[in-house]
Amino acid sequence: MAAPAVEATAATALRSVILRARKAAEQVGRDPERVRVLAVSKTKPVSLIRQIYDAGHRCFGENYVQEIIDKAPQLPEDIEWHFVGHLQSNKAKTLLTGVPNLAMVHGVDGEKVANHLDRAVSNLGRHPLKVLVQVNTSGEVSKSGIEPSSVVELARHVKLHCPNLVFSGLMTIGMPDYTSTPENFRTLSNCRADVCKALGVAEDQFELSMGMSGDFEQAIEMGSTNVRVGSTIFGPREYPKKAT
Numbered sequence: 553m554a555a556p557a558v559e560a561t562a563a564t565a566l567r568s569v570i571l572r573a574r575k576a577a578e579q580v581g582r583d584p585e586r587v588r589v590l591a592v593s594k595t596k597p598v599s600l601i602r603q604i605y606d607a608g609h610r611c612f613g614e615n616y617v618q619e620i621i622d623k624a625p626q627l628p629e630d631i632e633w634h635f636v637g638h639l640q641s642n643k644a645k646t647l648l649t650g651v652p653n654l655a656m657v658h659g660v661d662g663e664k665v666a667n668h669l670d671r672a673v674s675n676l677g678r679h680p681l682k683v684l685v686q687v688n689t690s691g692e693v694s695k696s697g698i699e700p701s702s703v704v705e706l707a708r709h710v711k712l713h714c715p716n717l718v719f720s721g722l723m724t725i726g727m728p729d730y731t732s733t734p735e736n737f738r739t740l741s742n743c744r745a746d747v748c749k750a751l752g753v754a755e756d757q758f759e760l761s762m763g764m765s766g767d768f769e770q771a772i773e774m775g776s777t778n779v780r781v782g783s784t785i786f787g788p789r790e791y792p793k794k795a796t
């Protein structure tokens with residue numbers, strides 16, 4: 553079987569992504585420690601995730617609730633899981649119950665889902681959950697995320713009315729083909745400036761989740777603190793991103 557070769561390749565690919573991320577940070581005088589590389593493992597088997605884990609990596613991203621709650625219990629507890637996709641309010645409890653080591657939810661795009669997450673954290677008695685507000689920077693109606701003009705309001709809601717959530721920053725997904733442009737990144741970084749000013753948050757404490765396989769270096773140069781890299785580490789995904 554070809555599996556071991558694929559796994560060796562994934563660990564090598566991850567190392568190369570981490571090096572490239574580091575270089576991109578240094579290029580613009582940023583601290584490479586402030587950039588988290590999330591290995592986005594959706595559609596990939598637990599055995600492959602395990603391989604990357606054994607190579608020393610701890611930060612993983614998934615974007616389907618059913619998939620992350622299946623995988624997380626089969627993997628070590630010191631993994632730092634990030635939920636990077638759109639979350640339906642009625643799945644908040646399932647997600648939190650199934651993944652005790654969930655570190656961050658990147659896709660909060662409304663008060664309803666924020667409130668559901670807040671309540672679920674409280675009911676489970678777990679420590680506060682870090683969340684990012686998802687911003688639609690591409691203007692695509694099909695994309696989730698809120699309009700840039702509504703960001704301050706939602707951030708304020710999380711900060712003031714969701715005591716079990718830690719409002720930690722902003723996230724964006726670019727175009728439907730998962731690429732982003734400097735314009736998407738610039739929009740997100742402008743939103744950060746607005747939120748920091750309105751809510752009195754320090755910019756250097758603030759997380760930005762932007763950049764994927766094709767554009768993570770550029771995203772880092774433009775201030776990203778979380779790059780979500782899937783196919784460059786794990787290879788192409790076997791089934792389409794969207795079932796229609």
Ligand SMILES: *Cc1c(COP(=O)(O)O)cnc(C)c1O
Nearest residue numbers: 592615636764765780781782783
């Ligand atoms: C799948 C996915 C990624 C990874 O995309 P690649 O182009 O494979 O690196 C990043 N972010 C989100 C939200 C995703 O769903």
